[in-house]
Each structure stands twice: as structure tokens, then as C-alpha cells.
Amino acid sequence: MLLKGKGDKAQIEKRIQEIIEQLDVTTSEYEKEKLNERLAKLSDGVAVLKVGGTSDVEVNEKKDRVTDALNATRAAVEEGIVLGGGCALLRCIPPLDSLTPANEDQKIGIEIIKKALRIPAMTIAKNAGVEGSLIVEKIMQSSSEVGYDAMLGDFVNMVEKGIIDPTKVVRTALLDAAGVASLLTTAEVVVTEIPKEEKDPGMGGMGGMGGGMGGGMF
Template identity: 45%
Template sequence: APQIVNDGITVAKEVDLEDPLENTGAKLIQEVASKTKDTAGDGTTTATVIAQALIKEGLKNVAAGANPVALRKGLDKATAFLVKEIETVAQPVAGEAIAQVATVSSGNDEEVGNMIAEAMNKVTKDGVITVEESKSLATELDVVEGMQIDRGFISPYFVTDQERQIVEFDNAAILITDKKISAIADLVPVLEKVARDSKPLLIIAEDLESEALATLVVNKARGVLNAAAIKAPGFGDRRKQMLQDIAVLTSGQVISEEVGLSLDSVDLDMLGSAEKITIGKENTTIVSGSGNSGDIAKRVEQLRKQLAETDSEYDSEKLQERIAKLAGGVAVIKVGAATETELKDRKLRIEDALNATKAAVDEGIVPGGGTTLIHLAKNLADFRTQLSDEEQVAADIFAKALEAPLCQLANNAGVEGSVIVEKVRDTEFNVGYNALTDEFGDMIAAGIID
């Protein structure tokens, strides 16, 4: 089916040439776009244009007798220099600038820009923002505050709000265990202590078998104890880790035989607590757990170390999710559109915008529209004097390639690219060419940001 596309990598992926030699070149460019997408999340078109200019100028020089090994060394040195230069000129991004970055990356869609900025503001930089397809026409933002566990109530008899079919507890105690609870005798000591305290109780356990479950339901129906139970999230070792996360967040302990704790020895101070708990059919949300902020920070740091060391994409995703649940929050952008084709295009744009915005918050912003690259090319002129003669040729190739994005942008807008490049070269650092208005001005003030 045809696609609406405004994204370099999507176009590049579709190129497949009959001539094997030509196709090698196409695959090289696809690799450039793909690596850029993985590293920065966006900027694939710019990377493609620069790569093409580097190859074109590089091959021209090799054909004229330049040493390819020396060229490669020179390009590597020039790249390292340019990366440092960009780090020096990058400005931190905050407030309205976050929305501007997101707007530019989503193809100048202000609604999306503001939505991404709002999501990042609510879940903080440790949070997780995901993009999903919506069943409706509208694009909406759904923010889950607190920790969401993908487990719902074990029995519908626990429901406290019949209309919404949910369990709602305020200032509740939480029993966290990795055991399967089968006999009610195991639970009686805990239930008696909590009942004296008049607090609702959430039980998180591997499972609750019929006798224990029936007793809880009967006690709730009689008004003796307001309780509910859910199964522990995850499986195997991951389950133990997730229970530990919940314990840290709620200032409780995991009741486990591995650490010498059994249910009959549980004291009230071993239970976690939270200001608000909402349990649905499929999810449970714990808001404002009473965990110590220092302990939570320490736990997050541990998870970050594990994240840095893992090679598995699946583990990395799960660790990121756990960090978000402890430190930030989870936001879901639900993308709506009138047709499937439009939906795919919009979802792609929003994912690009989200990645670019995260990169901007982490590393800062620079004037967009190819402007920064033109000014960096000027800096290469000073740097090239530190290189050998053959490596200097590589620096010159790079300087010329850095002009390519602005040149292409101007040509696409119907003006002479080389003239625009010369004009921008003679201006101040922030000043560039706005193709939309056909004027020169401060790019950051105009919201044209990279």
C-alpha cells in the first residue's frame, strides 16, 4: 500500500537497485540513515545528504590520486573535532524550546509539539513515553502517575466502585510476598494487625488459592477488613526484582523465605504503604508510595548501572520501564487519524519528534536549517593546519560536505543554494536562512532548531 512519507530513512529503506554495484552504494546510505536513527532518533535526511556529499567529493579526490587511508584518518580527526565544537556551542533546552524542537521534528505540527513537551514535563527525563495507535480520530496524551503494574484484581468481589469496576484504596497498607498463599492461617496474623489499624490492605503475592481468597472476600463483604489481592508481576528472577522495586517505592519489605521471612512473622512496619491505590481488571496503579527518596534514588542508580551494562534490547527496555516507574512516570501518546495511511505517517512523525526531543533535552540545541554546519565548516579551516597534507584534503572535503544540507534546502525552496550558503557564511552564528519566509534571521528565535 502507498505511504505518505516525510522521513529520510523510510524513503532510503525502500530503495533497492538492480545493479549490484549501485545497490552497494544504496545500502551504504541506508546504513548511514539507520545508524543516525538509532543514535539520535531523527536527522536521517541531513545525514544522508552529508554522506552523499562526502562520498562524491571523496571519490573525486581518490580518482585524482589522493591516498584513501590518509583521507579516512583525516575524516575521523575532523569528525572528532566537529563533535567537540557542537558540544561547545549547544545550548541547554528547557520550557518552550522543548515544544519548538518537537514541532520542527514532527513536520511543523504544533499540536504534537505541545503534546510531547507536556509529556516530558509530566514524566521527567527518567520517565517513559510510548506512542500507540488510537481507536479514535483524535491524538491524545495519557499520563500514568505513580507505578503501574500490569496485574488486575484476582476476584471481582474486591471491587469498591461498581460503576467503574475498580478497587480504590486511600492510605492503604501493602503486603508484598513472593509466596503462593493457600491456607488462610498464614494470613490471619497480618489481617488481625491491619484490621486493628483500620487501613485497607493490598496483597501482592504469587497467587492466592481458594481458601485464602474466599476468606478475604467474606471478610470484605462483612465489613471486617477492606482488602484486595493481585498476582505479582513478571516471572522468575524478574518477578523478584519487580517486587523489590515495589517494596522500595512503598517503604515495605518483600516477605520471602530467601531472606528468612515468613507470613506469620510479619509486623506492620514490614508492610508498604501508599496514599492512593487503584486496581482495575488488568492494571494496578500505586500513587505516592511512602518510600524514602534516598532509597528510591539508590535503587534507580543500581538499575541505571544494569542498563549501561546490558547488551539485550529486551532487558534494556524492561530496565528503562522499571526506572520510569520508580523515578518518573509513564506517558502514552495515542495517535489518531482518519485513514490508515495517515495514521502510519503521523505515528512515524511523532516517534521521530519524540526521539529528537529526548536528544535535545540530553545534549542541547543549535541553530537549525543547516546554519550551524556552515559555521562549523569555517572552524575547520583553522583546525586543518594541525593535520598532514593528505589529511588536510579530508578536512576540505568535510568542509564542503557540511554546506550540502543548506544548499539542498535552498534549492528545494527554489532559490540558488550556493548564493544562500555564501550569505549565511558571512553572518553571525545564530543567523540562517528561513526557507518558509525566504528571509535571513535568528534561527533559534524563529524556532528552527537542531
């Protein structure tokens, strides 16, 4: 590690500008990654994270979290952030309502997308033990920065609470889902598993035991 380097600041700044210009024109993700690394080193943007723990399992688990956070931060720096908790997708629904479909197929497609955009927020609410459709309607009727905090069980300002997602992650997920859906429309057969509902264990059996015991003693 070099500290307090004595390099020519003018030359360093010139090289930084050259790298920035190269970033603007390159289309290779690999080149962008390497250029950004070089840019960080020249502009004092390098940090070393050391992860520790009491066991290998703990260290690996922490490293995975750090890696996820680092990737999310890079994505956020690249394309910005949007509201988390599925709120950003919900905010995409009103513009779809203003579209005028050219035919019945387009109308059906728009309705499918609108329904799909609700699913992430509904799933989060459902996993928190509340009615997803009610939560979604409440969010849709609230101001643009309000969403549902599943940890608190309350509606909050998502930006102030730090409940955000990188724009790139949300955009990529939506595009990938659209790609899979397009592929399925051209498939003749799709094989899937039917979800099984878990039944509440044998309270009825206890009732049966009580009846049998009562009959025997009578």
C-alpha cells in the same frame, strides 16, 4: 495504571540512584533503553500518547510523525541540540580553516570535508527556489544563531524559531558519510546513475506548428 502509590519514597529514590549509576557504567544500548524506561516509571516520567484519525492511512501517517518526534526528542535529551537547516555543519567550517595539513593529501581531504559541510544548507536553499551559494555565504557572515528559514524565505534566529536538530542525529550522519566516503576510496569501481536534466516541454513544437500553418495558408 497505578495512581497515588503508597511506596516508600526513600526506597524509590535509592533505586533511582542505583539505576542512574548503572546507566553511567553500561555500554549496551539495549540495557540503556531498558534502564531509562525503568527510571521514567519510578520518577513519574511516563506518558501515553493516543493517536486518532478518520482512516487507517491518516492514523498511520500521524503515528509515523509521532515516532519520528519521539526519537528526535530522545536523541536531543541524550546529547543536546544544535542549529537546524544545515547551520551546525556550516559552523564547523571555520575550525577546519585553522588546521595545518601535514601533506597534500590531508589538504585535499580538508577541502573535501569543507565542501561537503556546505551541501545540506545549499540543498535546502535550492529546494526553496533560491541560490544556495548566496544563502550559505550570508549565513557564514552572520552571528552564530542565525540561519535561513526556507518556509519564510528569510534569515532568522534558528533557536527562537525552533529550527533545531538533535546533536546525535547530525553527528551520526556526518560519521556515516565519512565511513561511506572512506569505503569508496578503497573501491576500484563505483557504479552510479547520471542525473538527467528535465527539459521544458514542447514550446518549440508550438512554434513549429505556427510556422507550418502560416506556410500552408500563404
